[in-house]
Amino acid sequence: MNSVAVLVELTRNPMSGGQVKCWERFAEAAARLPEELPDGPVPDLTVYFLGERDRVETLSPHVRFVMLRPVLSTAALMSADGAADASDLAPYHHRLATLLPRHDVWHLTHSFAYATTAVRLARAAARRGPRVPRLVASVHTDVPKLTSVYTRYFADRGLPLPGDLLADRTERWLRRRRDRLLNACERVLVPTPAGRAEFAPLLGPHRVSLLRRGTDHDRFHPDPTARARLARRYGLPTDRPLVLFAGRLDASKGLPLLARSLRLLHARGGRAHLVMAGSGAEADAVHRLLGTDATLLGPLPQERLAPVYAGCDVFAFPSRTETCGNVVAEAMASGLAVLLPEGAATTQWLTAPGRDGIVVPDDDPHTWADALSTLVSHPGHLATVRTHAAATARHHHPTWDRVLTEDLLPHWTPVSAYGTTHVRAA
Structure with missing residues (x-):
């Protein structure tokens, strides 16, 4: 042996x-x-x-x-x-x-x-x-x-x-x-x-x-009941889309860029709530910037992270330091629309960019705010991208x-x- x-x-x-x-x-x-x-x-x-x-x-x-x-x-x-x-x-x-x-x-x-x-x-x-x-x-x-x-x-x-x-x-x-x-x-x-x-x-x-x-498809999958349970457990709003960020809460993952883009989205009248799973140096800065429009869940083991994925709507991940980014695959398997930076290794999880996920062409907060708006302000488009993301994960992401x-x-x-x-x- x-x-x-x-x-x-x-x-x-x-x-x-x-x-x-x-x-x-x-x-x-x-x-x-x-x-x-x-x-x-x-x-x-x-x-x-x-x-x-x-x-x-x-x-x-x-x-x-x-x-x-x-x-x-x-x-x-x-x-x-x-x-x-x-x-x-x-x-x-x-x-x-x-x-x-x-x-x-x-x-x-x-x-x-x-x-x-x-x-x-x-x-x-x-x-x-x-x-x-x-x-x-x-x-x-x-x-x-x-x-x-x-x-x-x-x-x-x-x-x-x-x-x-x-x-x-x-x-x-x-x-x-x-x-x-x-x-x-x-x-x-x-x-x-x-x-x-x-x-x-x-x-x-x-x-x-x-x-x-x-991808662990048994653990990460769409769950229509997860949103209500997530809202009860963490006091999250139910009247607007939830944008999830999972990982280290610092500049290596692009969190400051995401926070600024959400601030711009809110200034334009867009409605979305940021959910952060993890810990890191930028947590306090994001809270100061977004106030009650952001909720920090702290670090979570995978068995608790899976229902968080399933209870959210969008997974926004501006990181360029990933060699793979398995959190993107987990989010897609859970039925989330993903936003990823153009040229990042994480885009490998997409089979049809624009359909099963959104690729953002540059690292400007205005551009990311525009991309977020195409999803959170258009429920029909958001639902279509989420459906395609789950299908891509189911049929193309290996176990x-x-x-x-x-x-x-x-x-x-x-x-x-x-x-x-x-x-x-x-």
């Missing part, structure tokens, strides 16, 4: 973000696999996360989560603004280093402690030979771009360098670091064709493949089980005996 270690160097908890949820769904899909596949036994899968304490959570005899305490956690830095999930900035994770040699495939998903430890161990194994682990990687978040946003936040607190200069330097450094780690891998998986085009010049087209994201089988397992299955693959030099 081939043993696979997936290294997700983010803290796992019920409120964790999309990358953690992605690997939870893949692990659940792996636990549903039969013991034997047409090509042989199913892989033995261990997904490593960060946690407050070392522990193991077993999903099936061949699937488990392992949580390891971080060495140099970013939790204190990030928690102040409800920012991205905490990671580990240590150059080496000794506990992980003792566990990795039991696995045949090491799957990197980030570029900090877990990834640097794996690449360092793999290069040492290559020098010793002949037992060389196979290194695979997948790209889930544009970490350099995300970090540049937070660098600007922290620079505003009195750091000695100008925020823009420090952010640009940090982003360039992190891209070089990420690319060195990816270049050590025999295969890199990206979520979109645009991602393949981005990494092919660096790695070679033959080393870059697609890893789509799945997690399908993505696991078609996009992941082929790259985890051994193609030859140990020692015939190699770790690439930095």
